[in-house]
Amino acid sequence: xxxxxxxxxxxRSVGPGWAGYWRPAAWLWGxxxxxxxxxxxxxxxxxxxYAALALLGAxxxxxxxxxxxxxxxxxxxxxxxxxxxxxxxxxxxRAAHQAQKQLLPALxxxxxxxEGVIVAxxxxxTGGQRFRLKTGQAWQVGQGGQKGAPVAVPxxxxxxxxxxxxxxxxxxxxxxPASADADLPLLQAGQRWxxxxxxxxxxxxxxxxxxxxxxxxxxxxxxATGYVRHGQAQGPQLLASGQGHVVERWRQAVRDAMVQxxxxxxxxxxxxxxxxxxxxxxxxxxxxxxxxxxxxxxxxTTGVAHLMAISGLHITLFAWVAAALIRMAWRRSPALCLxxxxxxxxxxxxxxxxxxxxxxxxxxxxxxxxxxxxxxVAVLASxxxxxxxxxxxxxxxxxxxxxxxxxxxxAGFWLSFLAVGILFASDRGGxxxxxxxxxxxxxxRGLRGACAAAAKLLREQWVVTLAITPLSLLLFGxxxxxxxxxxxxxxxxxxxVVTPLALLGAxLRPLWTAAAWALQxxxxxxxxxxxxxxAALWLAAAPGWAAFVAVLGxxxxxxxxxxxxxLLGLPCLLPALFWQPLRPPHGQFALWALDxxxxxxxxVQTARHSLLYDAGPLxxxxxxxxxxxxxxxxxxxxxxxxxxGRLDLLVLSHAHVDHTGGAQAVAEQLRPVGVLGSLLPxxxxxxxxxxxxxxxxxxxxTWTWDGVHFSVLFPGAQELGATDSSIPRDSSGNxxxxxxxxxxxxxxxxxxxxxxxxxxxxxxxxxxxxxxxxEPSVLRADLMLAPHHGSNTSSTRPxxxxxxxxxxxxxxxxxxxxxxxxxxxxxxxxxxxxxLRNTVHCGAAHWRSDQPQTLLCERQKRxxxxxxxxxxxxxxxxxxxxxxxxxxxxxxxx
Numbered sequence: 007x008x009x010x011x012x013x014x015x016x017x018r019s020v021g022p023g024w025a026g027y028w029r030p031a032a033w034l035w036g037x038x039x040x041x042x043x044x045x046x047x048x049x050x051x052x053x054x055x056y057a058a059l060a061l062l063g064a065x066x067x068x069x070x071x072x073x074x075x076x077x078x079x080x081x082x083x084x085x086x087x088x089x090x091x092x093x094x095x096x097x098x099x100r101a102a103h104q105a106q107k108q109l110l111p112a113l114x115x116x117x118x119x120x121e122g123v124i125v126a127x128x129x130x131x132t133g134g135q136r137f138r139l140k141t142g143q144a145w146q147v148g149q150g151g152q153k154g155a156p157v158a159v160p161x162x163x164x165x166x167x168x169x170x171x172x173x174x175x176x177x178x179x180x181x182x183p184a185s186a187d188a189d190l191p192l193l194q195a196g197q198r199w200x201x202x203x204x205x206x207x208x209x210x211x212x213x214x215x216x217x218x219x220x221x222x223x224x225x226x227x228x229x230a231t232g233y234v235r236h237g238q239a240q241g242p243q244l245l246a247s248g249q250g251h252v253v254e255r256w257r258q259a260v261r262d263a264m265v266q267x268x269x270x271x272x273x274x275x276x277x278x279x280x281x282x283x284x285x286x287x288x289x290x291x292x293x294x295x296x297x298x299x300x301x302x303x304x305x306x307t308t309g310v311a312h313l314m315a316i317s318g319l320h321i322t323l324f325a326w327v328a329a330a331l332i333r334m335a336w337r338r339s340p341a342l343c344l345x346x347x348x349x350x351x352x353x354x355x356x357x358x359x360x361x362x363x364x365x366x367x368x369x370x371x372x373x374x375x376x377x378x379x380x381x382x383v384a385v386l387a388s389x390x391x392x393x394x395x396x397x398x399x400x401x402x403x404x405x406x407x408x409x410x411x412x413x414x415x416x417a418g419f420w421l422s423f424l425a426v427g428i429l430f431a432s433d434r435g436g437x438x439x440x441x442x443x444x445x446x447x448x449x450x451r452g453l454r455g456a457c458a459a460a461a462k463l464l465r466e467q468w469v470v471t472l473a474i475t476p477l478s479l480l481l482f483g484x485x486x487x488x489x490x491x492x493x494x495x496x497x498x499x500x501x502x503v504v505t506p507l508a509l510l511g512a513x514l515r516p517l518w519t520a521a522a523w524a525l526q527x528x529x530x531x532x533x534x535x536x537x538x539x540x541a542a543l544w545l546a547a548a549p550g551w552a553a554f555v556a557v558l559g560x561x562x563x564x565x566x567x568x569x570x571x572x573l574l575g576l577p578c579l580l581p582a583l584f585w586q587p588l589r590p591p592h593g594q595f596a597l598w599a600l601d602x603x604x605x606x607x608x609x610v611q612t613a614r615h616s617l618l619y620d621a622g623p624l625x626x627x628x629x630x631x632x633x634x635x636x637x638x639x640x641x642x643x644x645x646x647x648x649x650x651g652r653l654d655l656l657v658l659s660h661a662h663v664d665h666t667g668g669a670q671a672v673a674e675q676l677r678p679v680g681v682l683g684s685l686l687p688x689x690x691x692x693x694x695x696x697x698x699x700x701x702x703x704x705x706x707x708t709w710t711w712d713g714v715h716f717s718v719l720f721p722g723a724q725e726l727g728a729t730d731s732s733i734p735r736d737s738s739g740n741x742x743x744x745x746x747x748x749x750x751x752x753x754x755x756x757x758x759x760x761x762x763x764x765x766x767x768x769x770x771x772x773x774x775x776x777x778x779x780x781e782p783s784v785l786r787a788d789l790m791l792a793p794h795h796g797s798n799t800s801s802t803r804p805x806x807x808x809x810x811x812x813x814x815x816x817x818x819x820x821x822x823x824x825x826x827x828x829x830x831x832x833x834x835x836x837x838x839x840x841x842l843r844n845t846v847h848c849g850a851a852h853w854r855s856d857q858p859q860t861l862l863c864e865r866q867k868r869x870x871x872x873x874x875x876x877x878x879x880x881x882x883x884x885x886x887x888x889x890x891x892x893x894x895x896x897x898x899x900x
Contacts, residue, residue, distance in 0.1 A: 027397050032082040033067065034404045036089030041411045043090065044097040048869035053102045060095025063088050097411040101871060107160050109230040114206045115821065117147040119240060120159060121200045123249050126368070127258035128193040129295055132627040134168035135193055138228070139201075147202065151239025160229030163205065167193070167234040167242075191244065195254030198246040205232035209820040209874045211601035212849035212864045213635055215483065215547050215642035224872040225371065225412045253365055257291045260512050264290065267515060268522050282522050282529070285314055286508045289500075292316035292367030299628045301529075306482075307536040309489025310496040316367035318376035318422050323501055324363045325380055329356030350388060357384045372418050375406045395430040399423070417481040421474055424557075428473040428564055469564045476556035479545055479582060483642055486542050488535045499528055546644035546651070548585040556582035587644050589613050590854060593713030593751030597760055599791065599851040600639055601864065602631040604819030604826070605664035608762060608791065609640060610748060613712035615654045616645045618678070619746060619762050624667025632668020637675050639850075645676060652676075654711070657703070657746060658683030659764030660739035661693075670694040682707075684721060684742040702726075703744035705777075713751045714855075719784065720745035720766065720774055740765040740794060745774065747787065750855035758855035761787035761809055765794040771805040778808070785809050788858040792816035792842070796827025806838055813861050815851050816844045 040063075066088035074081060121142045128137035141159050148154035169189045208231055210219025223229075234242060248255075268283035284296040294315045297305075305311040313320075333352035336342055342351075357380045364373035379402045386393055386401075393401070403423055406413050413419045471490050478485050486492065504524050511518035535541060548556070559578025590596045590613055598609040605623030609616070618640070622631020644651045656678040658666050666685075672678070673695045681698040690696045705722040708715065721742050743764025750758045766774065771793065778784040790811040793800035795818050814835055818826045827844065835842045841861075843851050849864030865873065 027394070028078070028082055029085055031397065031400065032085040033089040034400045036086035037093040037404050038407060038414075039086070040090030040093030041097050041407050042414055044094045044101070045411065045414060047871050050102045050105055050871045051098065053099055056095045056098030056102060058095070059091050060099060063090070063092030063095055067092060093408070096408070100411065104224070104227065105871070107229050109160050109205055109207045110158070111207070113157055113159065115204055117235065117238070118144055118157065118159070118203050118205065119147055119153070119200060120144040120203050121198070121245065123198045123251070124193060124195050125162075125251055125254065127195050127254050127261065127293075129293070131166065134166055135190060136164065136166050137193055139163050139165055139199075147238070147240070159205065162227050163230040163232060164228050165201070165203065165232050165234060170236045191242075194247070195258055196247060196249045196251040197244060198249045200243045200245055202235040202238040202240060202242065203232045204235060205230045206821055207874050209846075211603055211635060211845075212868070213601050213639050214850060214864060216635060216638060220874055221412070221415060221870070221872050257366060257368065261287050261291050261293060261296075263515065264511070264518055267518055282525055285525060285529075286518065286521055288315045289320075289505050290508045290512065292370060292373070299633070304532050304536045306484070307486060307542045308492035308532050309486030310492050310532065313496055313500045316364070316370070316373055318372060320501070320505060321360050321364055321373060321376045322380070325356040325360035328359035329353060332356065353384050353387060357381055371410055371413065371416065374410065375413060375419065375422070378402070378406050378409055399427050399430060420477060420481070424474055424477055425470045428469060428561060431561075431565055473560045473564045476553070476560040476579060476582060480548070480553035480557065483547055483638070484542050484544050488538060488541045492532060492535050495531060496528060499524070504528070544641045544646045545583065546585055546587050547642040548582040552581035552585055590856065594753075594854065594856040595714045595748060595750055596852070596854045597748075597789065598639070599815045599817055599845065600635055601845040601848075601850045602635050602817065604795070604822045604824070605631055605667065606659070606764075606791070606795070606817045607631060607636050607668070609643065611643065612714045615711040616640070616643075616652070617655045617657065618653060618672065619657045620659055620665040620764075621656070621668035621672045623664040630668040630671055632671030636668050636672055640676060653678040655679065656681045656698075657744060658685055659744045659762070660742055661685050661689040662739055662765060665764070666693055673698050682744070684739065684744045715749045717747050717749075718744060719747055719778070720770065722777060740767055741770055743770070747784070753856060758858040759787045760853070760855070761785070761790040761811070763791060763793045765800075767794055767797070767799040768802055771800060771802050775804045775808045782808065787811050789813040789815065789853050789861070792827055792831070795824070796831045797824065798828040798830060801831045801834060803834065806834065806840065811840055812858065813853065814840050814842050816842060818844060818846055820846045
C-alpha cells in the first residue's frame, strides 16, 4: 500500500502531459544547455564561426521538426543538440558583437573630449555625482587643448563628476558627503554634454566567492568608466536638454521630490529619515543604491532583501491589481465586452501596466525577466494552449535566457525560477478547490476565503523557505534563521501597505509621509530580529557536487509525496551543511593574498588556526575592503567569527588606511581572538577597534600554531623606543610596519616560509638586513609580499639578496596613481630571477607551503571572456610579459 501510494504521489507531482511534450522539452533544454556552455568560454571565437553554428542549429532544428527517428531517445537527443548549437551560436554572436565595442587600451588615461547624452538618472556620491552616458562623437585633446584626431569610444560609459576640491583616495579617509555641491551642475537624464574625460576599461577585483564586477558591467553593456577632468582648456559644456529619456527624467524628479519631502537637509534626526527615504526611493524607482549599507545588512540577515527594491513580486502584484481593476471597469460596458472579452483585456492590460512599472523602475534585468515571464503566460493563455506547468515554466526560462543569456549567471534568476517551480510542483490542487468558493454565501465565502488565503500564505512561505535555503547557501554562503518570521511580517506589510502608499505618493505626495510612518515599525522589528544571536547562519563554501545535491534535497522535501518518501531528502542536505574546507596538514600553512585593489589583506591558515594580515583599504564613505572582500572570502573559507570557525589573530601592520580601512568591519563581524599591530591608541580609536584585545607588535614575539612557527622581525626596540605614543606619527606610519615571518615544518629537508613586510621602505629594509646579518636564515623566504606594494622606495637589492624569494606578490590597484609596482623595481626582480605576480593581473593569489613551487591565480582558475583582457595578460606568461604589460598600462592619472 505504501509503495503504491508513493507511486501515485510521484505521478501527481510530475503532472499530466509529459509524454506528449518530450520533443519541445528537449528543444528547450537544449537552448539552456547551449547558452550555459557559451558562458563558460574563456575567450570568444570570431563572429562568423558563431553565425555558422547558429545557422547549422536552425537548419537542423527545422529538419528534425518534420522527422521521426526509429529510436525515441535518439530523436530527442538530436533535437537537444540542434537547439544547443543554435543557442550557443546566438549567444556567441551577441557576445562577440559586444566585445568589438570595448575601449581600446591605447585610449586609457588619455585626455579626450566626448559628446553624449545622459541616459539614466544621476546618482549622488561622496563629493560628486555618477551618471551613465550614451556617447556620440569623441576626439583626442591635442597640444594647447586643440581638437585632435577623432577616436572610437564605447557606446555606453559610466562616469563620475567630482567637485574641483574633492580628493580622490590618497591614503587618507575621504571627505564626508556634502549636502550641496555648488561647484557641480545639476545633471539630469536627457542632457547632452561635451565633456573632458579620462577613461579606462572596467576592471574589478577577483576573489574566491567574491562579487564579479567585470561580469556585472558586461551585463549592463558598459565598456568603459571614467571621470570628468577639471582645469582643461575646453571645460564641460551643456549642449542641450530634454534629449529624450522622459521616463528617466520622471524617475529623477520623483526621487528628488521624495528625498526633499522625507529627509530635508538640516533637520534633527536627518540620518534616520534619510535611511527611511532611501528604502522608499528603492521601492518606487528601483534605485537600490539609495538604501544605506547598514540597512542592507539588516535585510540580508533577516532574509527580506528581495522585498526592499523593485522585485518580481512587486511587479507581478502590480500586474494582478491592474488586471483586476481593468476587468471591473471593462465589465461595466456591455458594448466593450461584446467587442473584446473582459478577461483578455484584463490579462494584457495587466501585462502592459507591469511593463510600464518595470520601465519606471529603471528596466533592470530582474524587472525585464519578470515582464517577459508575464508575457509568456499571457500568450499561452490568450492562444488557449493548456500546457502543463512544467512546460510553461521551462518556456519562460528559455525566453528569459534568449533575451539575456547572462541571466543564467544571476542569483536572482535561479532563486525566482526555483521558487515558482517549487510552488507549482508542490501544489496539491488547493487552487482548484478554492475556485468553488465564489458559489457560496457571501459571509461564509469571506470568512473561508480569508482563512484559506492565510493558510495558503503560510504554506507557500514555508515551502519556498525550505526549498530555496540550500540554494541560498550555495549562492550567498548564508541563510537567515529568522527569515521565515521576518518574511511573514514583511511580505504582506511591504506588499500591501508600504509599497502602494509609496507609489500613490507620486500622485498625492502626503502619502509618502504615511509610507514612511508605516515603514518605521517594520524597520524596528527587522533590526530587533537581526540583533538575535545567530540570526543568520554562515557556512563555508561547499563544492559544486555537495551544493547540487543539497538543492535537490531541498526540492525533494517539499514535493507532495508521503512524508516517508520526502524525508529521504534530509541526508542530501548534510554534505553542504557540515562541509569544512580542506585545511593544510599539520606543520604546513596556506596563504591567500586577496585582490583588494590598492591595499593589502592576506589570509594565513594552518591546520586549526586562521590569521589575517591587514584588512584592506577604505574605498569611500561606507565602503571598505573588509565588508566587500575580506569578510565574505574568509567566511567562504570557514572563518565565521564563531568558536568553531574563529579568526585567531588580526595583524595590522601599520595605521595607513589602505591596510586598515576594513579593520572595523573585520573586528565586528569576525570577532578576532586577538589583535596585533603597530598602532597608537588614538589610531585604534579612530579606526573603531579600541575595544579589541590589543597587543603591540615588537620584534622577538614568536608563537607556534599546529607546527607552524610565526615570528615578528620588526619593529625592534630601537624603533619602538623612538616613538612617543602621545605624539601623532606621520600620515603613513610606514616606518613602523609590523614585519611577520611564517615558517612551516621541514619537508624533504626544506622548511618553506613566507615574509610579510608591510610598507617598510629603504631605511627600514636596511635596518632589518643589518639586524639579522649574523643569522641569514631568519630572513629567507620562498614567498614575499612586495614591500610597500613595490614602490621605488622599497624592494632594495640588499633585502632581496637576504630574502631570496621565489615569488613576490604585489597587491595593487589597476592603473593606481602611485604607479605601483615601479618599473625599476620590476626590472630588479627580473634581473634577480624573482617571479612577480601582481593582483591586478592575477586576482587573488593562493600559495601553500607544502607546494612552494606553485602559486595559483584566481584569474587562471576562472578564465571568462568578459574578463578585462589587459588583466589577463601575464597570467601564464613569464615575468618579462608581466613587466611589459605594466609598463604599457601605467600612465599618469594626473
